[in-house]
Amino acid sequence: MGAFDSLRIAGSGLGMHQTWLDALSHNIANVGTVRATDQEAFRAQLVVAESRDDGGVRVREVALTSAEGRMTYQPDHPLADEAGYVRLPDMEMSDQMTELIMAQRGFQASAQVTKFAQDTYQTAIGIGQR
Numbered sequence: 001m002g003a004f005d006s007l008r009i010a011g012s013g014l015g016m017h018q019t020w021l022d023a024l025s026h027n028i029a030n031v032g033t034v035r036a037t038d039q040e041a042f043r044a045q046l047v048v049a050e051s052r053d054d055g056g057v058r059v060r061e062v063a064l065t066s067a068e069g070r071m072t073y074q075p076d077h078p079l080a081d082e083a084g085y086v087r088l089p090d091m092e093m094s095d096q097m098t099e100l101i102m103a104q105r106g107f108q109a110s111a112q113v114t115k116f117a118q119d120t121y122q123t124a125i126g127i128g129q130r
Helices: 005-029 093-129
Strands: 045-051 058-066 071-075 085-088
Touching: 005 045, 005 058, 058 093
Parallel strands: none
Antiparallel strands: 045 058, 071 085
16 A cells, blocks of 8 residues: 555545535434425435445445335324325434444544544654654
């Protein structure tokens, strides 16, 4: 592995994890979005990552969940249909929070690798200046 490979790989990890964190924050903000049954449900964003040939990672796509969502009985809701149902996103807050922790840990790990590599390079430059 070359001298700057760790920075490149960690940088790709930072970018992928930032995209994942952004998608999760969007999902969490909309986990309770209620729609009428004749409308599409909020569609959660799912980040699909893949490895690169150089050892890094990239976002292959940001997929969306089903527009069907889940029907919930809430007869007092202003958007409820005549049977008392509304449409909610097909996602759970607990799943989103679990993924949020994983994305945060991945981002932190990539940031730590970047910092360690920068410190190592600074030390090497300092030795060369003596």
